[in-house]
Amino acid sequence: MSNAAINYANEHRRQYLTEMEALLSIPSISAQSEHIPDMEKAARWIADRLTDAGIENVAIVPTAGHPLVYGDWLHAEGAPTVLIYGHYDVQPVDPIDLWDTPPFEPTIRDDYIYARGATDDKGQMFAHIAAVDAMLNADGKLPVNVKFLLEGEEEVGSKNLEDFIAGHADLLKTDCALISDSHIISPTQPLAAYGLRGLVILELEVRSAARDMHSGQYGGVVHNPLTALVHILAKMHNENGTVQIPGFYDDVLPVSAEEHEMMAKLPDHILEETGAKKLWGEKEFNVHERTGARPTFEIHGIVGGYTGEGSKTVIHAHAFAKLSMRLVPNQDPEKVIEQFKAYVADITPDTVDVEIRTYDRAPASLVDRHDPAIVAMSQAYEESFGNPPLFAREGGSIPVVLLFQQYLGIPVALMGIGLADDNLHAPNERFYLPNFYHGIEASIRFMNIYAAQK
Amino acid sequence: MSNAAINYANEHRRQYLTEMEALLSIPSISAQSEHIPDMEKAARWIADRLTDAGIENVAIVPTAGHPLVYGDWLHAEGAPTVLIYGHYDVQPVDPIDLWDTPPFEPTIRDDYIYARGATDDKGQMFAHIAAVDAMLNADGKLPVNVKFLLEGEEEVGSKNLEDFIAGHADLLKTDCALISDSHIISPTQPLAAYGLRGLVILELEVRSAARDMHSGQYGGVVHNPLTALVHILAKMHNENGTVQIPGFYDDVLPVSAEEHEMMAKLPDHILEETGAKKLWGEKEFNVHERTGARPTFEIHGIVGGYTGEGSKTVIHAHAFAKLSMRLVPNQDPEKVIEQFKAYVADITPDTVDVEIRTYDRAPASLVDRHDPAIVAMSQAYEESFGNPPLFAREGGSIPVVLLFQQYLGIPVALMGIGLADDNLHAPNERFYLPNFYHGIEASIRFMNIYAAQK
DSSP states (O other): OOSHHHHHHHHTHHHHHHHHHHHHTSOOBTTOGGGHHHHHHHHHHHHHHHHHHTOEEEEEEOOSSSOEEEEEEOOOTTSOEEEEEEEOOBOOOOSGGGOSSOTTSOEEETTEEESTTTTTTHHHHHHHHHHHHHHHHHHSSOSSEEEEEEESOGGGTOTTHHHHHHHTHHHHOOSEEEEOOSEESBTTBOEEEEEEOEEEEEEEEEEOOSSOEEHHHHBTTBOOHHHHHHHHHHTTBOTTSOBOSTTTTTTOOOOOHHHHHHHHHSOOOHHHHHOOSSOOSOTTSOHHHHHHTSOEEEEEEEEOBOOSSSOOOEEOSEEEEEEEEEEOTTOOHHHHHHHHHHHHHHHOOTTSEEEEEEEEEEOOEEOOTTSHHHHHHHHHHHHHHSSOOEEEEOSSOOHHHHHIIIIIOOOEEEOOOEETTSOTTSTTOEEEHHHHHHHHHHHHHHHHHHHHHO | OOSHHHHHHHHTHHHHHHHHHHHHTSOOBTTOGGGHHHHHHHHHHHHHHHHHHTOEEEEEEOOSSSOEEEEEEOOOTTSOEEEEEEEOOBOOOOSGGGOSSOTTSOEEETTEEESTTTTTTHHHHHHHHHHHHHHHHHHSSOSSEEEEEEESOGGGTOTTHHHHHHHTHHHHOOSEEEEOOSEESBTTBOEEEEEEOEEEEEEEEEEOOSSOEEHHHHBTTBOOHHHHHHHHHHTTBOTTSOBOSTTTTTTOOOOOHHHHHHHHHSOOOHHHHHOOSSOOSOTTSOHHHHHHTSOEEEEEEEEOBOOSSSOOOEEOSEEEEEEEEEEOTTOOHHHHHHHHHHHHHHHOOTTSEEEEEEEEEEOOEEOOTTSHHHHHHHHHHHHHHSSOOEEEEOSSOOHHHHHIIIIIOOOEEEOOOEETTSOTTSTTOEEEHHHHHHHHHHHHHHHHHHHHHO
């Protein structure tokens, strides 16, 4: 392969960093409708940048929600085609007061760039745009054909992506997908993710009365919905952290002895990364089994009652909890939802009514570790980050991987370049700049190795 | 007694209603610091109105928090002196979207006036100002000496009232106190409250990590503080609604057979008033025992996690609950707080840290049912509302009653004129206008009967 593109990328680091800052400055929060104009602005920025790089057929594709950005370069005759996916939408920023610098004013401290979306996923996504830019500038061509598919709804469950993929399977039919939306172990220890957990998002509402009540008048005679809710939620786990929904683990596949050994050897820095005082959860499984191969049930927020300044001795008429379940391979989201509903019906006292609302859902996925795309990723990682990757299952969920497998039948290389302590979804999200530069290099190498190998 | 004052009051109903509307238009929310100017405006409005009525020595008394309003009329030589207490501060208004009309734009529908503070306590308090105004206009004098003490911190625990009462015991030393800040059974069935529950306000915080976490990366290995919190809170009640804090009921006095019978005969409209589908709570006690003679534990709000629009699969580093306990006679708030702390320490898992913050506290109180003030109240109620009152214990807490008993040694007549379904502390708070007019009359009659009896 030509080193011209890598040299070009290294010589233009300052330019790529400045461009990433511009993209990070756009508050493209997909969950909040007030940011619709920012979503359009971010899509426009990306489309313009792809065009500048030399990508063709660039289009901002409207959806029922936030737009997709598509673009391609198809002049590598006889070479394979790589589908590059990323997302330009970001998580909400609250609690805003815990950010050291404003989330949409990118700030560099100690080789990190701090901003919402820095690592999830604008920064990681932009590494591939920079890689293509460097190759087209240095060589005037790419070693593979490339199609970009960049969405704006990943953080809200990729609601409209499935329709687009299903309706454009011919356009998107490629040899593999390349996605950077996950983390590696350290700046010199890459991690090849071959599994992702699935996800179910739910809300559970409890109602006991038609109106809010004074706790002096009605305390002790009307069921406080918050009390009923905590009683129901407390029955979701036992003291060991094992989920108590009947049937929840029925379809969970046991981890093979070989995989168990591999997982046991993976490093774990959870206490340092989170500041937790102690690990929690199913003691009979090792840490990487718990996050990668075991399903979980989480409470993300409880709404209801007075949460403002001072005190208010009110009993609210209703309360609800925002919940999610992470699923592992072979679990069916619909079946798990039914199990949850049946369990809640079983444990709800007759003094309250409950309502369960279901939102996004996606099953887990596992990728073949011996596919040429995975092999190319492994080699690109080693040459760019200095060490061969460890193989692991990710605890998170990327529904798009499943959609690609389901509608396009292609293998997906999850070439993450974030770090575990990048504060994803939390205040002070950041991206380690050496990983950004090595990520651009890894993207260039991936395409060259994949072209040569295929 | 002269009927001139009652005739005067009845002829000036429209004027008194218009004046109450003006007072209700001031958003005097004591819990929210942005309303400090409104608190001052409300205090000034009341001081001016007392002066207009002919009350003397009117003063707006600064405190470390919101001001008190004082005024007196002391020309009834040889007659007893009545201390009239009320509060001009109101509860917060959220959830604001459940109000049918804006909380600070008083609106009359079907003989009710709707506004925050309509019944709790601006409307009830203003009935006494109107009564004194009517007597001084009609008769040029009052049958008793009167001292007004109107505070602006009742809804935030009367933080600075105790200092004022303790420091002005000579000024406030009177023969009885008259307070309208409670409800009666129906517009024609008054209720003489002789007992009030005490109150302890707390917060319980649970922390498991130093920062917020992605539920994919850390779900299953770090204890979600919301999960830990619901496990702790679920252990506060058993299925019967009985509080599980060890020792919690140790000092609770059994209700006498006579009182039990009296309570069993009191009407109960809880299901109609609240829209609850079913009663809840300790089955071995009747409804009025549960609200009046049994202590309770309530969750008022849970803070922590994402509660905004859409979903956010985050695990927050910490979460806390806003809590209260209603106490009954002979329970010591400090002892109950220690019991709660010991229980929480006992049931908290070692994967999280907890912090307990205590706020307001007040013991319960019981008033002698045969005191001349209670007898005068009973007769005034009967003559103004058409029926003699039933006697009951209130479920709510009025800390000022205890302060009057403790520092002034005076009996307190709780001559409430609200109704149970007035939506206290809730959206669409309201006040029944016939009760307002009958309340003015009852206040005039109380002072005349008390003067004649004493």
